[in-house]
Amino acid sequence: MVSDFFYPLIGGVENHIYQLSQCLIQRNHKVIVVTHAYDDRVGVRYMTNGLKVYYLPYKPFYNNTILPTVFSTIPLVRSILLREQITIVHGHSSFSTLAHETMHHAKTLGIHTVFTDHSLFGFADLSSILTNKVLQVSLVDCHHIICVSHTW
Template sequence: MTGGLKVYYVPWKPFVMQNTLPTIYGLLPIIRTILIRERITVVHGHQAFSTFCHEALMHARTMGYKVVFTDHSLYGFSDVGSIHMNKVLQFTLAYVSQAICVFHTTKENTVLRSGLPPEKVFVVPNAVDTAIFKPAVDRPSR
């Protein structure tokens, strides 16, 4: 465990941009074991193009877990890649508990692409307001 964060290695081979081929059910035993062993209560998926993200969200929701998805990106509606990704989003985000976007424009885009109700999608800005948040003057001892 590094810094209090446990990391699980899944022996899938990446093929493009560190993504793996979707297996639909191949990841289920691994996800199920992790969720139960670690007593997970909420599953958070991050970014649209991760096949692991979508499979984990789908399996967690099927098992009755609350799931949250965060999206940072704006995607189109007319090119082949966007059409495919939008169909994937509609399928895997159909039953998410909530979604988070980093801008209001991203929220509108995600609502249109995924079919999620707008009241399930929240905006949490990416930036830190330095007028409000200041670094500590003296660092606490470790």
């Protein structure tokens, strides 16, 4: 599970990632969460039922997301994906830079990707058009995409 949005923040995406992780752990899947640092929360932490959380040493840039660079995340993300023997990367939220970058790195390593879009956009205003174009490029070879609803 990868997202810029995870505990200690509280919200729908954060809760969804945590609950889905707990359900998968109960079904004997190995689940880890990758997110960015929150204040002094850096490194590896463990939550309920042994959920392993990597708080990468990247500080939020805007709206609790990291600065989009693509290349600066390669060393840490690649190391985690290989060391943990990850077989599926599940990114969450259209606004999560870390999710999109990690999914890109996973694809270069031949790892399957899943993306859950928690915030769907319209089609009429400029912001929605630009966001949809970014998603179109980012998700072009994603193996599965999950959307929470249809926007009218």
